Amino acid sequence: MAIMNIREAIVSTLHAEMERDSDIILLGEDVVGGNGTAGGPEAIGGIWGTSPGLWEKFGPERVIDTPISESAIIGAAAGAALAGKRPVAELMFADFVGVSLDQIWNQMAKFRYMFGGKTKCPAVVRLVYGAGMSTAAQHSQSVYAMLTAMPGLKVVLPTTPADAKGLLTEALRGDDPVMYFEHKTLYGVKGEVPEGDYRQRFGEARVVREGGDVTVIACGRMVSFSEKAADKLAADGIGMDLLDLRTTSPLDEDAILESVEQTGRLVVVDETPPRCSLAADICAMVAQRAFSSLKAPPQMVTAPHSPIPFARNLERAWVPSPQKVEEAVRRVLAFR
Amino acid sequence: MQFNRDELLGAYRRMKVIREFEERLHEEIKTGEIAGFTHLYAGQEAVAVGICDQLTVEDMIVSTHRGHGHCIAKGCDVKGMMKEIFGRAGGLCKGRGGSMHIADLDVGMLGANGIVGGGAPQAVGAAIAARIDGKGRVGIAFSGDGACNQGTTFEAMNLAVVTKVPAIFVFENNHYSEHTGDAYAVGTNKDIASRAEGFGMKAWRANGCDFFETYTAFAELLEYVRAGNGPAAIELDTERYYGHFEGDPQRYRGKGEIDRIRAERDCLKAFRAKVVGAALLTDDDLDKVDAEVIAQIEEAVAEARADELPDPATVADDVYVEYY
Numbered sequence: 270m271a272i273m274n275i276r277e278a279i280v281s282t283l284h285a286e287m288e289r290d291s292d293i294i295l296l297g298e299d300v301v302g303g304n305g306t307a308g309g310p311e312a313i314g315g316i317w318g319t320s321p322g323l324w325e326k327f328g329p330e331r332v333i334d335t336p337i338s339e340s341a342i343i344g345a346a347a348g349a350a351l352a353g354k355r356p357v358a359e360l361m362f363a364d365f366v367g368v369s370l371d372q373i374w375n376q377m378a379k380f381r382y383m384f385g386g387k388t389k390c391p392a393v394v395r396l397v398y399g400a401g402m403s404t405a406a407q408h409s410q411s412v413y414a415m416l417t418a419m420p421g422l423k424v425v426l427p428t429t430p431a432d433a434k435g436l437l438t439e440a441l442r443g444d445d446p447v448m449y450f451e452h453k454t455l456y457g458v459k460g461e462v463p464e465g466d467y468r469q470r471f472g473e474a475r476v477v478r479e480g481g482d483v484t485v486i487a488c489g490r491m492v493s494f495s496e497k498a499a500d501k502l503a504a505d506g507i508g509m510d511l512l513d514l515r516t517t518s519p520l521d522e523d524a525i526l527e528s529v530e531q532t533g534r535l536v537v538v539d540e541t542p543p544r545c546s547l548a549a550d551i552c553a554m555v556a557q558r559a560f561s562s563l564k565a566p567p568q569m570v571t572a573p574h575s576p577i578p579f580a581r582n583l584e585r586a587w588v589p590s591p592q593k594v595e596e597a598v599r600r601v602l603a604f605r
Numbered sequence: 606m607q608f609n610r611d612e613l614l615g616a617y618r619r620m621k622v623i624r625e626f627e628e629r630l631h632e633e634i635k636t637g638e639i640a641g642f643t644h645l646y647a648g649q650e651a652v653a654v655g656i657c658d659q660l661t662v663e664d665m666i667v668s669t670h671r672g673h674g675h676c677i678a679k680g681c682d683v684k685g686m687m688k689e690i691f692g693r694a695g696g697l698c699k700g701r702g703g704s705m706h707i708a709d710l711d712v713g714m715l716g717a718n719g720i721v722g723g724g725a726p727q728a729v730g731a732a733i734a735a736r737i738d739g740k741g742r743v744g745i746a747f748s749g750d751g752a753c754n755q756g757t758t759f760e761a762m763n764l765a766v767v768t769k770v771p772a773i774f775v776f777e778n779n780h781y782s783e784h785t786g787d788a789y790a791v792g793t794n795k796d797i798a799s800r801a802e803g804f805g806m807k808a809w810r811a812n813g814c815d816f817f818e819t820y821t822a823f824a825e826l827l828e829y830v831r832a833g834n835g836p837a838a839i840e841l842d843t844e845r846y847y848g849h850f851e852g853d854p855q856r857y858r859g860k861g862e863i864d865r866i867r868a869e870r871d872c873l874k875a876f877r878a879k880v881v882g883a884a885l886l887t888d889d890d891l892d893k894v895d896a897e898v899i900a901q902i903e904e905a906v907a908e909a910r911a912d913e914l915p916d917p918a919t920v921a922d923d924v925y926v927e928y929y
Contacts (some may be wrong), residue, residue, distance in 0.1 A: 294733065294737070296733075299771030330733075330736060330737050331734065331737065333768060334761055334765060335767070335768075336760075336764060336767055338760035338763065338764055340726060340757045340760050340766075341726045341729065341754065341757070341763070341764040342758035343725020343726070343731045343857050344723075344725070344727050344729070344730065344757060344760075344761065345726050345727070345730035345733060345761075345764060346730060347726070347727050347730060348665075348667065348715065348726065348727030348728060348729060348730025348731040348732075348733075348734075348744065349730035349731065349734045350730070351665075351710060351715045351716070351727065351730070351731065352665055352715070352730065352731040352734035352735065353734055353738075354730075354733070354734045354737070356730070366637050371720055371723060372723070372726060372757075375719070375720050375723065376718075376720070376723055376727065380708075380716065381923055381924065381925070381926070382699060382701055382923050382924050383701055383702040383704065383706035383716075384698050384701070384702060384706065384708040384710075384716060385697065385698030385699035385700075385701050385923065386699065386701075386922065387694070387698070387708075387709075387710065388708065388710050389926050416876075420921075420924045421924050421925065422829070423925070425929075443926070443927070444802075444926035444927070445925045445926050445927070470929065471929065472928075519928055519929060535626050540815070580902070
């Protein structure tokens with residue numbers, strides 16, 4: 270086991286996988302950086318530092334700096350995947366899905382189905398997402414729910430360095446388009462990462478805590494917030510089952526239902542506004558399939574129905590907090 | 606350009622198959638048996654065949670909503686296409702795609718596309734792949750005078766120029782984007798090729814209603830791109846004989862316009878006049894092809910009609926390679 274952070278886990282996985290499979294290519298804005306400047310290619314590996322050293326090692330045919338053209342980035346990835354490559358397309362901010370959505374969900378998501386199951390589109394789109402850095406309404410969104418809703422896409426959200434490696438490796442070895450979400454506040458999270466070949470199967474939630482009194486479902490940054498709430502609640506003798514979904518498509522329905530059947534109390538934490546959200550989706554699924562197990566109405570801890578604000582204190586008010594998770598847990602436990 | 610007898614007969618046959626396929630669909634659609642949207646390619650055959658006759662199965666094309674011609678010219682199975690359009694289980698896409706989503710990657714046909722302008726970036730991606738493989742393959746985007754106004758097409762042209770990949774942009778200007786004329790919608794005074802030039806590409810222009818002119822211009826272009834000079838574009842001036850979609854009343858057409866273009870700009874008539882005039886083939890040679898093609902399409906329609914419907918139990922199959 271090596272200790273590294275999520276950023277380092279992503280970088281080392283990209284190096285290892287591109288070394289292993291010459292069909293893997295990377296394209297995006299400033300994945301090299303400095304092309305066409307007096308300073309020359311700087312190879313900083315993008316503004317998030319997630320691709321250093323790749324351009325030097327694998328060359329400009331496989332590591333491609335693109336103009337600011339998100340539709341062309343995703344569309345080129347889709348075409349390259351049809352043509353036999355395994356492209357990794359980077360969206361510097363997940364919000365830019367709005368610019369390139371056609372190529373994601375009218376094109377790559379649907380090729381296999383529309384073409385009668387005879388094609389595959391093994392593209393990985395890396396999307397940097399999430400609030401917490403005062404990047405405001407157009408650079409902070411967690412747009413995983415809309416992509417989870419689209420058949421044909423897989424959606425993964427690593428929260429640990431081990432999962433960052435395992436899920437990215439799985440994405441690069443699979444044959445379906447994968448939306449790989451990287452939370453911008455989690456890049457520095459450190460942890461142990463298994464050496465060598467390490468894959469994390471999709472659709473297998475991570476059991477973060479086993480407490481038995483209440484089921485809390487979270488993904489992304491909301492997992493660590495829920496852990497903080499769990500610590501507070503534990504002091505009062507309240508035990509939390511905490512599941513990190515890891516992937517929202519496929520969704521580990523069994524793990525969710527199994528826990529809810531034992532605790533009878535559900536809280537879903539979601540870093541998005543509430544309407545048509547992942548939280549709403551999971552509450553509906555549980556209501557439909559485990560109604561008789563429920564001892565209290567499921568609670569959703571979400572952001573308000575508003576865009577994401579800029580000011581630090583406003584943004585903190587927008588993002589679900591550990592305190593809100595704690596309050597929701599106490600609410601479902603108090604219900605009689 | 607010199608063509609031998611087989612090449613000429615083959616080119617004529619492929620154009621005739623497209624024409625007959627589309628003319629027959631035009632009739633079949635009237636019966637109500639074929640569902641959904643169908644956009645016919647009749648009138649533009651010289652473009653698809655003049656270009657695809659010079660490609661190998663390794664070369665990759667992306668097509669448009671008006672894609673039957675590109676599919677046939679690139680080598681998709683005609684019977685499979687007909688079954689697909691009839692929504693049958695034996696269709697090329699098992700009845701999942703229909704007219705707008707026909708694809709066959711085995712012959713380098715990466716897909717028709719229901720989104721105008723959706724394909725151009727994908728052709729650049731195919732060209733990125735082609736350059737890595739180093740076998741001289743090219744990625745081709747067919748686009749119309751509608752798609753030439755989409756931002757995706759602009760982005761794709763710029764990305765191709767910046768990355769210097771072997772991408773080819775074929776602009777088929779049939780003068781109508783849906784119901785709107787190019788005189789209105791194409792801001793560069795109806796000139797699409799100049800846009801490619803504006804992005805820094807070499808561009809060709811040719812009469813898309815003439816197989817030989819299309820072929821000759823594209824041959825130059827293809828040699829240029831295969832030689833590693835980066836992307837290039839060609840604009841073909843062509844005509845569509847039917848509406849934007851089947852059922853389009855075409856009130857936007859001028860009086861007698863369709864009769865005139867069918868009389869004066871028909872690529873099959875022009876081909877026949879040239880090869881018979883030059884004593885390369887005889888009318889009898891071509892009449893024989895016509896009869897064979899009519900029988901071929903008749904058979905395709907009969908087999909499509911007789912084929913099974915897709916099993917509703919399979920409705921959610923083939924979404925993923927695997928999903929667990």
